[in-house]
Amino acid sequence: MRLLLVEDDATVASGISEGLARSGIAVDHLRAAEPAESALALTSYDLAIIDIGLPGMDGLELIRRVRRKGIMVPVLILTARDGLEDRVKGLDIGADDYLVKPFLLPELQARIRALVRRSQASVSSGLEFGPLGLDLGLRMATLNGTLLELTGRELDVLQHLMLAAPKVLSKQKLTESLGCWEGELSPNAIEIYISRLRAKLADSVVQIRTVRGIGYRLELS
């Protein structure tokens, strides 16, 4: 995986680069928006991390220009501001997620993984979560390379869990997104699918955690 980091603060940039490099992500670092614009046009990155407060052209303008050129690279905004308007503006002009400074590296890594997973799903119709693989086109799931025997509904539930991770997927959203096909789906039914999925994932590092009263989260143990 290769990503571009646009950040003018050397300490932050070196921390991110080194931290991501240790988890196997190659990071190209640029200090300003102008060279980043051409870099994004020339190289196909898996992700761009863009700081908003850049000298010269700011991060928001960079994202706007990149999107205008039709470059669909997933963008994670780094910002020292977390006011509503900054968030909304960033997401409106085409950023995919934002992270407010200061942050912890594991959080950054989790966000990056989630963004990349989602963008890969739309590009290659495939999802990955640890040892778990899901092909949306063929509608089949693999665990450690072996095919998982799943019913259609179980596959749907797993797909939503994988798309949501590392966020919690609410039972309500799950019911809504599944129910629209064949009428209402009862919460009990969801619980049955989840327990079946759990049984089938029992021997792996992938687990489904119940968050009392809200829903489920896919985790790697």
Place this chain on the structure above:
Amino acid sequence: MSLHLPTRSGYSLRRRLLGFLLMPLLALLGISIITDYTEGMHVANRAYDHALFSTALAVAARLDSNEDENDIDLTAQAEAVLRTDVADKVYFAVTRSNGGLIAGDKQLATKATPAYEGNPSYHFDILGGLPVRVATYRYRPLAGWSSDATIIVAETTHKRETAANRIMITTLWTDLLLIATSLVVVFFGIRYAMIPLDALCEGIRQREPEDLSPVNESSAPSEIRPLLSAINRLMSNLRDAGAAQQAFISSAAHQLRTPLAGLQTQLELIAENLSGETQARVEIVKKSAARLAHLTKQMLALARSSVDANPVVEMQGVALTDLLESAASDFLDTALQKNIDLGFEAEPAHVQGSGWMLRELLANLIDNALRYTPEGGHVTVRCGTDTKGQPYLEVEDNGPGIPEAAREKVFKRFTRLEEQSTEGSGLGLSIVKEVAKLHHAKVELRTGAGNCGLIVAIHFSTLSGLQRASHLSG
């Protein structure tokens, strides 16, 4: 322009006005009593003098019927009639022009006034140790007298004194009544005039401490408008100062964020490669950095969620269940780290409000609950509508709770209860309070289920959004 007003604490406009009025009223009372009394006495004296003169005339009439210059035709009976009076003792004397007594009381003979005093003339005198009023009348009888006879009639001043006392008392009473009435009228008049001031005062008293909006001048009496505009000028200065302070905090916190991010990421990298004592020390430094980061974040959040920073809040429909859902994602890992069972009970509820502020509010409630609940504890986040149909949001923990006496204190900035850990910033509940206030919501602290732990509940009113809107347009 300087006006020196007494600075003593008992200074009152009402008392001052009453005192100011009392002085001239008392002076007027004095003058009025003197003039009324003299005028009354004058009138009374004239009436009594007239009666005295009548007696003198009656005596004179007796001289007419007597041709002897040295005698008077006055029987003992007639004299008794002359001397009869209800209240006073009456004296009389008739003298010749040379002073010789013809009839009557000898001691009165010397009391005649000189002729130039007029005829008849009156004066006060002392007779037998008693004050008397004396009338002197010079008369030439028809019966061929060679010179005038002087008729002197006197009476003690009993009835005059009685009359004087009556006049005095009547005057005094009416004047005192007048003054008392004036003072009462003025007292209530001032109170009535002060009603708009009292209303204004009450309005200002009932304001929230942070409410620095201008006082409405147009409905105030014209006399106090200059005072109000001075107050409003002060308010606006305070507002500006407050806004400048908020702006400073906000920009300072922003400036701190990037170096903090650098510090934290670098520390994380260092910590990975260390072992032993150094690792333990770096972990401590990491914790400090995390606290610093948290505090910075909280200060910013507080600065941003204050009323001053948000003269206009964009209200939108916010589903409380959505807030709970994103909070679940945000706090699950923290809860798992502390082995706390973080649960949710989400019933559909909607409020009019600012999404990010309410998220901030809930985040602070959950953050506090997770901080103060010991390992293995439970934290439950709820939303829904209460029995009155009002939306609420609440977070319950089974931590140490907050003693009832300390509950008011915890909303103050940088307050941390002593016996608890020092991890928190002490700003969490201040942020909660600010956001709740902006949403016209009430914050309630109560003891959790089973008489332990703490529930912090936010009660929204269904009209929250509308109220705010009208508050702003009004």
